[in-house]
Every structure is written in C-alpha cells, then in structure tokens.
Amino acid sequence: MTLWTFQCLLTRFASHTAAAETAPNDFSALSSLKDTWKNTPPDWEGSDPCGDGWDGIKCTKSRVTSITLSGVGLTGQLTGDIGSLTELNILDLSYNKGLTGPLPASIGSLKMLNTLILVGCDFTGSIPDEIGNLRQLVYLSLNSNRFSGPIPRSIGNLSKLYWLDLADNQLDGIIPVSSGTNPGLDMLNHTKHFHFGKNKLTGNIPPELFSSDMALIHVLFESNQLSGSIPSTLGNVTTLEVVRLDNNSLTGRVPENLNNLNHVRELFLSNNKLSGPLPDLSKMNSLNYLDMSNNGFEQSDFPLWLTTLQSLTTIMMENTQLQGEVPSSLFSLANLQTVVLKNNELNGTLDVRTSKGGKLRRIDLQNNHISELKPQDEPSGVTIILVKNLICEDTEAADAAYCKIPQPNVSNPILQNNCQPISCNKPDQVSSPNCVCAYPYTGAFSFRAPSFSDLGNGTYFLILRDSLMKSFAAQLLPVDSVSLSNPTRDSYHYLILNLSVFPSSQEQFNRTGISSIGFLLSNQTFKPPKEFGPFVFKGDPYRYFEDNSESSKSLNMGIIIGAVVGGSVLLVLLVLAGVYAFCQKRRADRAIGQSNPFGRWDTKESNSGIPQLKATKKFSFQELQKCTKNFSRENDIGTGGYGKVYLGTLPSGQRIAIKRAQKESKQGQLEFKAEIELLSRVHHKNLVSLVGFCFEREEQMLVYEYVPKGSLKDAISGKSGIRLDWIRRLKVALGAARGLAYLHELADPPIIHRDIKSNNILLDERLNAKVSDFGLSKPMLDSEKDHITTQVKGTMGYLDPEYYMSQQLTEKSDVYSFGVLMLELITARKPIERGKYIVKLVRNAIDKSKELYGLHELVDSAIGLGSTLMGFEKFVDLAMSCLQEAGPDRPKMSDAVKEIESILLLAGSNPNAESASTSASFEELSKGSSHHPYGNDSFDCSTSTSKN
Template sequence: MEAAVGRGGRTTTMRLALAVAVALVAACGVRVCHGTTDTQDTTVLRALLDQWQNAPPTWGQSDDPCGDSPWEGVTCANNKVISIKLSTMGIKGVLAADIGQLSDLQSLDLSFNKDLGGVLTPNIGNLNQLTTLIIQSARLYGAVPARLFSDPQLNQVILDDNALNGTLDMGRSISGELSTVSFKNNEFSSVTVTSSYNGTLALAGNPVCARLPNTPYCNVTQRSLSAPYSTSLVKCFSGTCPAGQSLSPQSCACAYPYQGIMYFRAPFFHDVTNDTAFQALESMLWTKLDLTPGSVYLQDPFFNSDSYMVVQVKLFPSGDTAYFNRSEVMRIGFDLSNQTFKPPKEFGPYYFIASPYPFPEKSSSSKSKGVIIGIAVGCGVLLVALAAAAAYAFVQRRRAQKAKEELGGPFASWARSEERGGAPRLKGARWFSYEELKRSTNNFAEANELGYGGYGKVYRGMLPTGQFIAIKRAQQGSMQGGHEFKTEIEMLSRVHHKNLVGLLGFCFEQGEQMLVYEFMSGGTLRDSLSGKSGLHLDWKKRLRVALGAARGLAYLHELADPPIIHRDVKSSNILMDEHLTAKVADFGLSKLVSDSERGHVSTQVKGTMGYLDPEYYMSQQLTEKSDVYSFGVVMLELIVAKQPIEKGKYIVREAKRLFDASDAEFCGLKEMIDARIMNTNHLAAFGKFVQLALRCVDEVATGRPSMSEVVKEIEVVLQSEGLGSSSTSASTSATEFDVTKGAPRHPYNDPPPKKEKEVSTDSFDYSGGYSFQSKVEPK
C-alpha cells in the first residue's frame, strides 16, 4: 500500500513538473522567454548602448535584455530580439553597424530622436526578417543602401525629416511586400526606381522635386485659402503650470503631455473652426491610442504656406499622474509615426512630428526619515543662500540680456529650436554652438585651416558622428550685420541641389559669425587647374566639371524660388567632392530676383575682375546673363588652366583674337591650351566647347545663351562623343567697384579700379578664391 502511494505521489509530481514545463515553453513562445537572451543579440544591444547617450535607464541594468528585467523598448521571442521601439527617447549618438546582426529583428522605430545621427549603415540590408523601418526626424545623412529594399519581408520604410542625400536607388530587386516608402524632407538630388515597384513613394521636400515637380512621388495636393488664424478648442477655466507642464483638459491638473504637431496634407474641409470635426479627431485619438476620455488637447489649427493643415496635439496621462512612462511614450510614438493611428476620413493623410518627452529623473521609491530630515534641514539652509543669490542673479540676468541684445541684434531670438520657439526653421540647416565648432576644429587649430581671404578663414572640422565639415569663420571687422547674415543663411538653406555646396548650419554667438558647409575633399577647381591640389583633371573630367557647375547655376536661375543670381562665379568658387562632382559655392554676393525685377536688377557692381561682366560693370544692370559671362570665363580657364588676367593679358580677349573656325582640331587656340591636355589623343568636342564658351562671353548680354541652354549644349557635346552626361567625375573675397563717378568705361580696356586695400591671393575655399592683381593692365 505504501509502495502504491509512493508510486502515485511520484506520478503526480512528474505530471506537475511536466505541466509547469509546458507552461514555461508557452510563455517563451508568446513574447519574452525569461531565459538567457541570444548571445549575439545581447552583444548587439550593448554595442548600440555604447554608441548612445540618454538610452532608457533599464538598458544595461541587467545582463539579460529579454529576461526578468527586460530592457525597455525591446521585444523578444524565443530568446531573440524581434522589435526595438524607442520613439521620442531623446537618444543621442549614431546607429551602429552592428544592428545588422539582429537576425530576427522585425520592427525598428527610432523616430523623433533628434540627436540620433550618422549614416544608415549598409548592414541594415542584412535584416531579412525586417518588416518595418521607421526613423523620422533624426539626423541620418548619406546614401541609402539599395540592399535595404530587397529584404523579402519588408513592408514599409519611413525615414522622413533627415539629411539623407545623393541618389535614392531602390535597386533592381525590390521586395514584393514593400508597400510604403517615404523619404519626405531629405536631400535627395535624384531617384532611380524600377517599374517593378508598385507601392507608394513619397519624396516631397527633396531637391529632386525642384527639378521634377510633376512626378507622382513629388506631387502634393495644394489648396488656396484665406489668411490662416489660430483658435483653441479645449480649455481649462483657469490655472497656470510650471515650465514644461500643461493643464490636463480632463482634470485641469498640471502634467507633462506627450506633444507634437500633426500635418494633414490634403484635408477635405477648410474651416478650422469646425468643432464637430476636431471633436471627432479628439475622440478617435484617445480611443485608438488607449488613452482616457478627455485626455487630448488640440490647439491652434491653421493652414501653412504649403496648404497643409497644422494642428498642435497634446496627449495627457490618465488621472492625476504627471508623466507617461517610457513604455507608453514608445507605444504612442510608434502608432503616430507609423501611422497606425487613422484619423477621421475628412482629415485625409497626415504625418506627425513629436517633441522630446521630459522623462523624470530616476529616484528611489522610499527614503528613510533621517534622509528626509536631512534634506529638510539642507533646504532651510539653502533658502537663506538662495534669497541672497536671487538679487545677484537678477542683476546678472539683466546684464546678460543686454549683452545678448547688443551682440545678437536681430539674432537675439535665434536659439536652438528645442530651447526657444523663435528660431527659424531652416530646411537642411541647423544651429551650431560656438563650443561645438571649437571642439570640432581642435580650438580652430592652424593645422585645420583650409584657406583664408578678406572675409576670414575656413577650417576643416569633424563632428562627433565622424562627418567632416568646412567652417567659414568671419574675422573681426569683416562680419556682416545681423540682418544681412540672417538673410544669407535663409537663402542658403532654401537652395538644395547636387551641384551646389550644401549649407549644414550656422553659428551666431560670442561675437562669432560662422557658416558650416559640407566638406569638399577635392578642393577648388582653381587649385586643380593650377596643380596646387595634386588632382589631375583630364579633358573628359573637365567637361564633366563644366556640366556640373552649369547645372548648379541653371538651378539658381530657373528653379530656385525666387531666382538667384550668383554674381561671383569663378573657378575658386567651384568645388569638387571625392568623386570630382562639381559644386558651386559662396553665395555671399548673390542677389534674389523678385517677379518685379525680372529682366534686370539695378545694384552696386560687385564681383571679381577677370570674371566680371563688362555690360553689368558699365550699366550697373545685373541679369542672369552676368553669371553666364563669368561661367564662359571659367570654361576658357578649363582650356588654358591660367587665371583670367595674367601677365597683362586677358583670357577672353586672347581667345577671341586667336579663334580660327577653320582649324577643326584646335580652333586656333593651340598656343593657349594647357599642356596637360594637349597630350590627349583626342580632345573630344573641343571646337564645340570653345564656340560655346565664346558665346557665353559675348560683350552683349542678349547674345549669350541662358544657363539652361549651356547645360543642354554641354550634355549634347558629351553624348555626341559617347562620354555620357553624368556630372560625377557670407561674404566673399571678391571686389566692389565704384562706377558712379563719371561715365562708366569698359573694365578690360582700361586698368582695373584701384582699391585701398589688397585682398589675399591665396585660395579661400567656400568663400571665394584669389583676387585680381591690382597692378595688372590688360592689353
């Protein structure tokens, strides 16, 4: 009998153990297995943690990301990481290449981490299980790997509001599951998409759309409206809250809302006072986002200049809770950035830009009485000190404000967007602090100087992400006024083209004016032609450099809004990247052309002698054809590799004097041609190039082609020779001319105007180059 009982007890125990085991296996299969996370996945997450600041507090606190104390935002199945959702966490750093080793990752959302930058690693194409990639409103830059779009499970890619650039090439093998690709507000200059892709592609806000505005992926529904105005839809009756908090509409208590802006691109109504519509939006927000009724606050709806309906949204935590926890923020951020949330139909499609969420500092859940008493006593002592310091702080604040107004002028309100709402939204450009640029150049070390001129110096710097930059730093005495500096920045931030040097940002503080550009490792065209840079440009490369620069100028003249006349086109203002792609630089003298000024602009004559349009010099009537003349001089420079005025001879006059149409090979210019290209077996299309250059430098503006015509003719030249037409291959040191006294005379028939002060003739990248020699007398 006892033996039977023993056997029965053992049987029962075994059945119980088996049941527990089955339950554990089931639990592991559902979401998180509380065992050891896959070693490789753990290593990858730790690599990400090493690259980041402000990662969620739970990251790194346990050795097992999927264990009993899982890392926030990480979802696992079968001990493998399948999802990372860290929207609006304030993460700073770069996206490490190791992420490509998360072999089971299905969903990645790192949106609204505005200091998360770096390149989009090609290793992301290794994620064969990836269905969703969302990284909106970050600082990603560089090219997008074509391999990404071939992942067989990939369904959607949303990388809006970054600085991704170059050509968007989706490759030839696009996932059949891919339905949504959105790269709005990036820096793509071209796009390559095969006909096999049938999903949605959104590229509005990219430079490519300025050239191809009617393509399907650039179209945005436009609506005309009367002047927009603001209104508040929900209010508490009274009360104020500390900084960062707002009154919750459900309790009228102060809390920290999750907030951002919803942009409705094509709503089906125009009346922003339509209470019924916005109440329906409120109701759907709290219902679909699992919030408590009444916890949504919609504020100040209006239509912006793009005819988008803009609505400020605040979502409040439930009850008397002051904060959302991190999991709630991740969930809400994902649903809005992923557009899982669907608004009422009359609002149409939208996108959402979140603000950083102010998570509370970590604190222990309980404190001993002694600690509490100690804190109370300490606070009492501090009160006395604070009272004494208050007056001093007030005085110092007044002094600081006064100094800022004196120093900043119109820039007094130009602060980081995160800190102050008055900063302008500059597309593709951001505010840099003085300390940030100082660190990037090793305290503006002499070893990092790239060049200098009348405006100041240019330095090479490196950002924490590893990106190289070029910093144009004004010297005391040459700085523009605040309004002029602001105008130049706003203009530069509007022009985005593959063949224009990109403005990354600016600095205006501590008595400094600095512009931050993309770094151009190839240097100036002037340096390459003179042999200073060490780069060798054969004839084919020179043709492609000419085409790239011409495309950049044609964009300024015809596609920029409003059009822009560069006014200082010269070889030292044409820069090249590591692929020898030519980009036009230095917009310090550029002029915007309004509709009323179409035809010409009356303005003081500015430019660089040798490149200066003589008709503009004599009439003071500036037109786009003035840039065409300067570009024609550059074309001749590409042939002779000498400065426009050298040893008393002017390149344009000499070329016209020697030109012989009957000389099919050299057009009579053999004695002028650069020896480095004379050795070329065949100077492809040389005659056509020379004739185009001479038309550009016609004495009369009406005899010159437009820049778009120049582009077409150079493209025809290249294509006819079988070379292909790919172009891949602030202030300035220029001079102002006083021609107001007496009758204006031709600038190249008399000695050039004398200046009281000479400008350095050394190359000055990003801000003009050499200047003419004031003693030269062209003959």
C-alpha cells in the first residue's frame, strides 16, 4: 500500500465521520432489529445507516423514513423497537417467510406511517388494536400470514385508507361496524379495497357496512363462514367492480338492487345456500364472469336476460334448478368462452350457433336431459360435454366425443423464448427468454377474479408480460426479461401464474433490486391489465446474492481507525503486510481444501471432526476400471440423468452397480462429498445401499449394491418379463412405503427423497422393493422442520402440485409421489400418457357404489382380475388420500405403512413374510431370455483385465 493510497483512505474515513447523520434513537432501533433478525444485509455495519446507505433503508435528513426489505430472507420477530422509528413512512417486509411471532403493539407509535405491507410472512397472533392509531395509513396489507382473532374495530379510524387486505389468514369473529363511540369498517368511505377472503369470519354481513358514500371497487369475502342474507345496501355501492361472496353459508334471496351495479365485471355467489327466484341481472352490462353455481334457487326456465349481456366471457350456473331449452342465441355472444350448466333440468335440442370469430371453447351440460344436438355447419372448435344426458343413452351416439369427458389440456401456451434456449452450467441457473443464463427472482401471482376463463389464449399473458416490463422500466429496475408459466385455476377459482424475473447485465440481483421488485408487486404499484383483476403476489426467497467483500471493507476501516489513533503510518503498513500474508495463507489453504474435500476423510480412524462413513469404501479408479473391463459397452447396464451405470463384482463376490457421472452432470466437489455423507448414514432393507464411491482423476462415481430384478417400471410394463399379481404388488408398495417412512422419520437428519417413481423402485431376487437414486434427496435440518424452500426438482407426473406452486418442499411431497406410484401399480399406466394424467383419470372414474370402485377398465389385466382383489378399495382410498391437494391433508408414510399392512392381512397374506423368487406371486415370462435391464454378466475385480 502506497502512502498516497493510505492518505486517500484517511480522507474517505474522515468524510464518512463528518457525514454521520442518523438520529441516535433511529440507529438504536435499527441496531436492535439487526441483533434480533438473521440474514440482514451484510452492509448493515457502522453507526450511520443513513450516511452509509444501509440496504433497504432510506432517510430524510437524520431520520429513517423507509424500510423496504421484501424477499431478502429475513428470519426472526418484529420487536417493539420498531416503534422508535417515529418518522417512518414505509415499512415493507413482504415475502420473508422466516418473520414470525406477533405484530407488536408499538406499531401504533408510527404516526407518520402511510404504507404497512407484510404480505407472505409468517406472523401470528391477533392484529393489535393500536393499528388504528396510524391515521396517515393508505396501504394496509397483512394478507397471507397466520393472524388470528377478530378484525380490529379501530381500523375504522384510518380515514385515509385506500387498500385494506387481510385475506388468507385465520381471522375469526364478525365484520365490525361502528356503534356509538366504537369505530367500524363502515367508516372507511375512501377505501377502495376490502379483501377479506380465505379466513374464518362468521356472522352476517352487516347492512351498515355499505353505503352510497363509499368508494369501494372490490368486495372480496370469499371462503369464510359468513351466514345470513346478502344485505341490500350492497346494491348502493355503485362504484363496485368485483364482488366475491362465494364459499360461505349465505341464505335468502339475492337483493334485486344488485342489478344496479352496472360497473361490476366479476360476480361470484356460488356455493352458498341462496334461495328464492334466480335474480335478474339484465342491467349489469359490464359483467364478464358470472358464477351462481350450487345454490338452492327456485326452479326456473333458462334466463333470457343472459343472452343480452354482450361482455360475458364465462357463465357458471351448475346446480341452479334451471329447466327448459338453452337458447341458441346464447352461444352467439361475441366474447363468450365458457358455459357450465351441469346438474340442472335442461332439455330439448342443443343448437350451438357460434358467431364468426367467436371465442367459445367449452360447453358443459353434464347430467341434464338434452335429447338432441343439432349438427353444426362447420367445425367450431368448441368442446361440448353431454355426459349423462338422454342423447348419450342412445347407443348410436354413445361413442360420440360429446358423450365422453375430455382430458384437461395440460399445454402451456405462454410466451416462447426469443431465441434458442441455452444450457446453463451453474446449479440453479436458468436460461432467460433472451437466452442468457441467470438466477431469476421467482414467485406466483394469484389473480383473485380474472374476467376470462380460456387459459389457452396466450394473448392475455403477452399483454400481462408487456405490462410488467413497462412497470419495471418505469421504476428503472435492472430487469432484462420476465417469464410467465403454468396458468392454472386453484380450488378458490384464483388464476395462479408463475413469474420469473431475470436480471439485466448480470447473473443475479442484489438486495436492492430484489426489494424494489418486491415493493412494486406488494404495494400494487404494478397495475395489471383489467382482464386480470385484483391480485396478490407471493415471492420466493432469493438465495443468489453476490455480496461485496464487506468484511474486507470493515477490515480496512478498522485499520484506518487504528492509524488515526496510533498516528503511525509505518506501523499500519506493517500490520497490513502481516494481515495480507495471513489472508493469502488462509486463502491458499482453503483453495487446497476445496480442490480435494476428501483429503481429510479417514474411514478407518475414529475422529469426531471427520465424517464417519459406515460400511462405505473409497474405491480407486483402477479398481472400478477393472470391475467394468475399462467401462466397456458390454458392462453398460443403464443410462440416466446422472450418467451411465456399469455392472461389476467385488473380490468378495458381491455384485455392484457403478454410477459414473457424465461431465455435464457432475456436482461441485463439496456437494458430491455431502451426498456421500448423507447416503452413508441411511441403512434399511428397503433402501438400495451405498457401497462406496470414487473421486479420482476428475471422476465422480457412486457404487451401490446390485439389485438383480430391475425396476418396478420394467416389471409392471412387462419389459423385464416379470408378472406381479395383486399380493406381490401390495408387498412392493409396502416395501417402498417402509423405505420412505425410514427416510422421513428415522434417518438423522430426516431425508426427503424428492424423486419417487417406479423407475426408482428396484426389485431384488425375492422381489422385495428397494428405493433407489438419491441424487435429488434433501436432508431436513432442524431449522427446516416445517419445509425446505428450494428450486422445484423431480419428475413430471409424480411431482407434488403444492411443492411445484410454492417451491416449499416437505415430506408430504414424497407422499404425493407415492400416491401416484400406487395408481401406477394398479393400472400399469404411466403418470402422463397421451396427455392423460393418471390422477385425474382415476379420480374422475371412481364410483364407490360399484365393485372395484368402477375402475375395471383402468386396472392392469396382469394383476389377476379373474381373482378377488381383497382390499383393493382400501388401497385406492389410501392412494387418493396421498394425492390430496394440500400437504397437511395427506397421511404420513408411517401411517401409509400401517394401512398397507392391514390391507395385506385382509388379503390373507403376512405383511412381514418375504416370498421367494419361485413363489406363485409372480412368474418370469421370458425364461432364458438374454434381456435384462441390468445386463447378464458380472466381472470380478480381482480377475478381469482392463483395456487401457
């Protein structure tokens, strides 16, 4: 370091000292938060957050006025010290799932706060009454947490409130309105958004809640426990655009004056107990989406006023007591996309006359009395479903397409890349729409009331993408491109859409970029096209920050301070030289250690600081080369995503399967070491054992026990020449379940397999099942007892939809995959075959009033249909339980083990008895055949010669 450089550093230090400006109370509050939270930004150092520009902190003069730290991985609790930041205007901590505990009452001390956004955290407890002290508050978003208790009456004091979102919590009690001196939500005349869906609110919807003075545009009360009638005062709020009252227990007639709401685009009244005549909504000219299904309306003819609403895209009137003929003019509505009129009393002739260039795609009239379908002049591209109508009882029409339930379209219409996607070498990197490898910021939109139902129309999503990019550009955010994918409807009728945002001119975002993107989406700065309606975004934790060397910065500052105090330039130079030499030595040692992470392993000596690899051997490259005749083609017994598998035999006579990684699939050295340590700790008769490994000559090889009868997939497909009867399939399911239960509950740490499928269940010589291929497995550490947030990996068809949507991995994701495996065992069908998903296929076909639940046509003929399949229905019940949409509703694997054991007992077989390979529970159909999924010959390491 030159004297000039040292003088520059001194000058820099002096300038920072002079610029120190953070008020002491604010610094103390931030310091307390820093001490309480984990994963705070690394530049939260020093005594001047304002002057030093701490990430996420903005100041005006000496006071902290903004904290925006969305999606940066904070964990811990929001302590009462937050109340000391009395000049704070904005607090956004959204998408930090690790933020837990109650919201402190001191939040009410932030009298200058205008924006409070805590979306998608894990706060619990009641919302404090003190929140009513925040008289400047404009945005209040506490949705997607675990708040419980009542909605505070004091929120009625927030006269400037524009946005109120309390949805997706566990709030209970009534909707509060003012009474005497007590405030209530009816006082919020300037608020435009009441978002209270997905809670446990009870009681009636108070008539006092609504008035003509209100500016409400969204009333979202869906999926609560509300009762009583719909108040007629709702019809006085003529500014309304979206009304969701569905999935409650509302009774009585629909108020006639709802017809006055001529700005409403989406109206959801379904799944209540509404009665009386079907309401006349003929004046609601803006209506796009109407859902009145599953109520107790009086029987009536099809309402002709529906044919006059030219904006309609979607009509959902299932089980609404409709009768008579459906007017042909209905299908001529220019914007109509979907018509669902299932479970009514409609009859006569169906005449589908679509307008030229019409958008109609689906007409569902299941379970009515339609007797005739008028032939169309030309193909219209409309899917018509008339299952369980009179027309389908005619034998001549029984095979017609409209007499069958079509398989759902699983295609993804969204946004092709602008170029040829490239392969990314770094783990977790993704090729962007502009074909640049990067670490995107990901999450999922939930659009709560979209005005369209045709998810196959990519035009909507192109418009949304362009709108997003314009918003990012307007805020000068470092975004290169965005990707939208997998549009689906969930059980709440929300449109779920995955989002990936890619950084511009770099591989990853910094914390400021992530927080800025999160803030734009959490505080509704981004306004989606009107077709998408109200939304909430749930961001995933971002784990790819590339931090500057803050420790180096701190070290330099420490040296400068020492120099100032000591006053000796020479001394500082000597200290720096010593520190530099020490750091260089440490860096060299670390580089050596990383180049050979196995160097300190000793599988023989007992040392508490060294991983103990039980029964796991480190093989030399030469040993395995001899075992495989120099990895010859004749020893090649399989290929997977990891690489090739070779067969060999150890000098002891034990046969082994050697997985040799291809260059492009090799892990980092430390990751490979970690996987070996993990696998060496699991030992169970229903798990394929790791015998050893080889890490030499840049090779990565795993050595497993050889399992001779190949994979379950080959067995049930007939490829391996093995036939499995009902008892043997039950025992295979039991073995796989026991292996998984061991991983989940007895391994230390517990392990989630993440890739359960028939190809990864191997059969030994006695046809016992062994779970294999732990390449995607994840250990469940103490800090991750609830879930692991990770990039989605697995095999399509077996993949847990909840894990796919949330990227939150739990052991219940394995349970879902096991449920798919169970259906594969009884049907011998692939999970996705010719566009048909086995789960939906079975779910739609189940009829519990029939033998074998009516699944005769789906059951594999090789299972032994001629015999009695004892326990079959219980097996199907267990499979469907494993396939529940929500993870908590699925059984644990240990419970699945107990249930399969009881099924085996019911079928007359001992669940703990192994059957020999010559038993009647299977037969080899191709005896003497040379085909085998692993190959035929083994090669003894001690005798085979290598070809070099």
